[in-house]
Amino acid sequence: MESPAITIDGLTKRFGSLTAVDDLSFTVAPGRVTGFLGPNGSGKTTTLRMLLGLVEPTSGRALIGDRPFRQIPHPAQHVGAALEASSFHPGRTGIGHLKALAPQVGVPTSRCREVLDFVGLSQAADRRVGGYSMGMRQRLGLATALLGNPQIILLDEPANGLDPQGIVWLRGLLRSLAHEGRTVLVSSHVLAEVRSTVDDVVVIGNGKLVRASTLSDFEALAEHAVVVRTPSRASFVALAGERGWQIEDTHDGFRIPGVTAATVGTAAFTAGIELHQLADVGADLEAVFLNLTKSSDAPTSHFPSGPPGPPAAGPTSPEAVR
Incomplete structure (x- = not known):
């Protein structure tokens, strides 16, 4: 279904x-x-x-x-939900927290061990939640959300x-x-x-x-860009002007939005400009x-x-x- x-x-x-x-x-x-x-x-x-x-x-x-x-x-x-990773009684163990909820959810208590194992908390099942790290509480929240499958x-x-x-x-x-x-x-x-x-x-x-x-x-929606490092900075700036590229100076190189690495590499090779780095940095989401x-x-x-x-x-x- x-x-x-x-x-x-x-x-x-x-x-x-x-x-x-x-x-x-x-x-x-x-x-x-x-x-x-x-x-x-x-x-x-x-x-x-x-x-x-x-x-x-x-x-x-x-x-x-x-x-x-x-x-x-x-x-x-x-519906399984985990809205807060801190909404647990600190004195209860991880398994105790789930066993208290199991009758309300309508699942057998055996399900509690299954979901704790599933989220990687089986070794901490009998530890008090008050001693859990933030990441462990996140995992316990996930176990709680998944309790009713x-x-x-x-x-x-x-x-x-x-x-x-x-x-x-x-x-x-x-x-x-x-x-x-x-x-x-x-x-x-x-x-x-x-x-x-x-x-x-x-x-x-x-x-x-x-x-x-x-x-x-x-x-x-994101604009892709290429980064370039070259020892021939003046020649590359002139090339960018000829090609209509809008370049941004990054101190040790250039960032060029809206072009591909292949386009820049071909143009630089044709112009005889040495490149030490040419990389597509992808979309800035x-x-x-x-x-x-x-x-x-x-x-x-x-x-x-x-x-x-x-x-x-x-x-x-x-x-x-x-």
């Missing part, structure tokens, strides 16, 4: 004179990882809390499939506190969950954290939608992200209607360890 989509429709939340979320609309498709991006304070967590029925919207709807979260029977078996996964800043190895592990986990057809929504204020993971991006700023598209369409979130006046949406592309390899799924 295909996982339901998430629909945010005209969602607005005001706290007195502050509008935290402003007429926000987007969808999250099953079988894909969607990155929910925006600066701190842009309204991401408030949106997730409204989706989970923890905050009442001023107007609009937040739906899981065709219904609000509060109308879903046994919701933890359908849900089809919808909502994670708020899940990479916080993870070391590089943990971030690689998290990417594989999210890809594997999406590969099973689950609907995965991951919030972050750092694009680099999710760039290698997501299929789609939803970018908000000041509570408003500023971009909803596939990652590839988002990358198309962070610059695009920062520029988009400076203003929220022109929302756009370009989600695909076709099937997702092939997923990256990932770890064994929670379904396999049940």
